[in-house]
Amino acid sequence: MGYAANSILHLNGVYPEETFERVKKHEHRLFLSKNVGVKLYLSEFNEKISEWLESGRLHKIELLIMTKATNEVLQSWNFSIETHGEIAENILREKSDKEIMNEIGGVLRHISATFTFLPPLNEPCKYIALLFQEIKGHA
Template sequence: MAASRTISKDIITLKGSAAIVSEFFGYAANSILYNRGVYPEESFVKVKKYGLPILLTEDEGVKTFIANITTQLSEWLESGKLQRVVLVIMSKATSEVLERWNFKIETDGEVVEKGVSRAKSDKEIMREIQAIMRQIASSITYLPCLDEPCIFDVLAYTDKDLTVPVTWMESDAKLIKNAQMVKLHSFDTKIHKVDTLVSYKTDEWDEEQ
């Protein structure tokens, strides 16, 4: 009897997709904080994720902060009400915004409304995430040096009708005036599509001689 071979795509559910995207944000945030030197190198430990070495913070305060954020993002992603997440890097001394790492999220409304699932291979999603993580890791080659102590914050843009938990505060957009931008790769679970963009402050040169 001939052996039959089943070729199947991995089934992606809304809950599964929300978990993939929120987990990605947690790893991406760690990678940004490491590669942009927001916290000292020795406060990170190397793990393997997405087939790549990724640095995770061992600072308990930062770990808790990121874990709480990813839990909340997962909930908002499942409700289809999250539009974007922005990791902002600011000067510790002046609070001036130096970089904005912008993760724009598009959600398949039909999946949220009707509870249907989509199909896409886990490997394919991992490859797409890998490409973004590589770009974050090489960010030092295309972003200006952050040569002062910095802090970070996370902004979430949600639908207006969403009840915001007490741990989140209303904030301004923390935009950068005359920012330069670099578009990074995107990834798509077939339920949530994530577009990544980093905008940054540049030294303003007076070009008029």
């Protein structure tokens, strides 16, 4: 999720170009923020994602891009999470590096392709990342 969030922030110009560095991770070229605040926020967010995934509670992740002036939501990036029974039963299946690289590449390609359809953000923006959990027994 950290790679996806960095890509979205970079492509939208939420932070200046010079605050990102180009790196190679999992055989993909990425832009990662050098901003200490962004790095800390996304690191803590990824820790919470891991915690919720391990408990089988994570249902959806949402990244909102909003105007700084009015908090109007300009973009909402939704990532649906599907967990399988083996996670809830604490029987974890390790994915191969190749599977992980393919999944990361797929998400990043989807994000990049989506930007060809989005209007440019012409005002200062900020972001917030949200986690949603599935509440069992409720409709």
